[in-house]
Amino acid sequence: MRLSTLALALAFPLVAAAAPTTIPDAAMKTAAELRERALADTLAWEITEGLTTEVGPRLAGSEADARAREWMIARFKALGFDKVWTEPVTYPKWVRRSEHAEIVSPFPQPLALTALGYSAATPDGGLRAEVVAFESLEALQAAAREAVEGRIVYIGTTRMDEKAGRGYGQGSQVRGRGPSLASSKGAAAFLLRSVGPEDTRLPHTGVTRFEDGVAAIPAAALSNPDADQLERILKRGQPVVLRLALDCGIEGEYTGANVIAEMRGRSRPNEYYLTGGHLDSWDLGTGAVDDAAGIAIATAAAHLIAQLPKRPARSIRVVAFANEEAGLYGGREYAEKHRKEIARAILGSESDAGSDRIVKLTATVKPEARGAIDRIAEALAPLGIEYDRNAPGAGGSDLSAVHAVGMAGLSLHQDTTRYFAWHHTANDTLDKVDLEQLRQNVAAYAVAMYLAAEAKGDFGSKPGAFARKP
Ligand code: ZN
Ligand code: ZN
Numbered sequence: 001m002r003l004s005t006l007a008l009a010l011a012f013p014l015v016a017a018a019a020p021t022t023i024p025d026a027a028m029k030t031a032a033e034l035r036e037r038a039l040a041d042t043l044a045w046e047i048t049e050g051l052t053t054e055v056g057p058r059l060a061g062s063e064a065d066a067r068a069r070e071w072m073i074a075r076f077k078a079l080g081f082d083k084v085w086t087e088p089v090t091y092p093k094w095v096r097r098s099e100h101a102e103i104v105s106p107f108p109q110p111l112a113l114t115a116l117g118y119s120a121a122t123p124d125g126g127l128r129a130e131v132v133a134f135e136s137l138e139a140l141q142a143a144a145r146e147a148v149e150g151r152i153v154y155i156g157t158t159r160m161d162e163k164a165g166r167g168y169g170q171g172s173q174v175r176g177r178g179p180s181l182a183s184s185k186g187a188a189a190f191l192l193r194s195v196g197p198e199d200t201r202l203p204h205t206g207v208t209r210f211e212d213g214v215a216a217i218p219a220a221a222l223s224n225p226d227a228d229q230l231e232r233i234l235k236r237g238q239p240v241v242l243r244l245a246l247d248c249g250i251e252g253e254y255t256g257a258n259v260i261a262e263m264r265g266r267s268r269p270n271e272y273y274l275t276g277g278h279l280d281s282w283d284l285g286t287g288a289v290d291d292a293a294g295i296a297i298a299t300a301a302a303h304l305i306a307q308l309p310k311r312p313a314r315s316i317r318v319v320a321f322a323n324e325e326a327g328l329y330g331g332r333e334y335a336e337k338h339r340k341e342i343a344r345a346i347l348g349s350e351s352d353a354g355s356d357r358i359v360k361l362t363a364t365v366k367p368e369a370r371g372a373i374d375r376i377a378e379a380l381a382p383l384g385i386e387y388d389r390n391a392p393g394a395g396g397s398d399l400s401a402v403h404a405v406g407m408a409g410l411s412l413h414q415d416t417t418r419y420f421a422w423h424h425t426a427n428d429t430l431d432k433v434d435l436e437q438l439r440q441n442v443a444a445y446a447v448a449m450y451l452a453a454e455a456k457g458d459f460g461s462k463p464g465a466f467a468r469k470p
Helices: 003-011 025-038 043-055 063-078 137-142 168-184 224-235 288-306 329-344 367-383 397-404 435-454
Strands: 083-105 109-111 113-115 127-134 152-155 189-193 219-222 241-263 268-278 314-321 345-348 358-364 409-414
Touching: 025 288, 025 367, 025 435, 043 063, 043 288, 043 435, 063 083, 063 241, 063 288, 063 314, 083 113, 083 219, 083 329, 109 224, 127 137, 127 189, 127 224, 137 152, 137 168, 152 168, 168 189, 168 219, 189 224, 219 224, 241 288, 241 329, 268 288, 268 329, 268 397, 268 435, 288 314, 288 435, 314 329, 314 435, 329 345, 329 397, 345 397, 345 409, 345 435, 358 367, 358 435, 367 435, 409 435
Parallel strands: 127 152, 152 189, 189 219, 268 314, 268 345
Antiparallel strands: 083 109, 083 241, 113 219, 127 241, 241 314, 358 409
């Protein structure tokens, strides 16, 4: 801009600059007190312990899923939330009954595996077929139909290793798209290496999705050591025949619900901070780190805020989302139902990455609200949380659809080193949750939620905002 243009712009501003969003000094003082109280609080632990003990595994659509909803409703009410309600969520119900696999030849032996969500069953008596292995989805994509038809496709990508750049996203692509691609080429079944970094014989489940018009086939994940074993046998160059017996599949439709609780704000109760976690879990473990901890962190943080002598201006809304695991059904339903009034959801964040400590803050907000995020970062710094001012923020997976319809997002990134070894396996149990790290999470959520709910001005949520994927 040339100087004369600048002078003109200053003299005749055509558009009034939007007022920046600010955080009052008094709120910073309250946030510091909240932070200290959270570090001594035990509610998040009690919720994680209670849900994983009294309900246990809660596969979406199961009898335990219904018990989890009742448990959560009762808990929210007992904690004194001002309003507790449910909103229905409908999805195809998938069930797992039993699963076995063995190498028939050349070296007969059992294999540890688990079916993926939405996998089809094998025929009665099981399925016997030769294995054809590929290194990647791209290699399977390039394969001729004759090479695949009637066989068990195995994709043996290298074991997940975040540090080496082989992340969860990469592995979950193979899990999500591999079975459908294999089926479209006539495969009898699909196997992959578990998407996890560890060396236990516990396989990792997770959902897969068959494209419209593509028949569901049996699809399962081998544990890492079993994937290694299969690969060693394949390398010996003889045809490898497996027998698979998976009894699982879709049993009609099921209507569950998002369970929602709200702590009312002091002066702008129709606007709210959105947080939560997903209430369903895979059936193999008790869903402690994925995602009882997320629900517990959000609920305990909201509860601490509700105990303050003076509530923040806006409400805090906690959603225990339905069926995240099989395809973000609860999050998508919430976004659809609330999209027109999305401006009321001023900012959102959710924990769905375990219960280990939060290491970094990022946010996607309108430019005028960046100063308020800077203040939140300042209040989080004593918890050892770094701030990356330039990276986007998007909460957890349940909130992805809500962000997509225009909600501003804050991310409290956790240390996920341990999480990826346990989630979606039989090892996702309460003993993996560390009380002190859980408390640090509650402190961070309480501080961020309180300060945002008390801010002067908004964060930019409105229909169509942040159109580029945060
Ligand atoms: Zn999760
Ligand atoms: Zn999960």
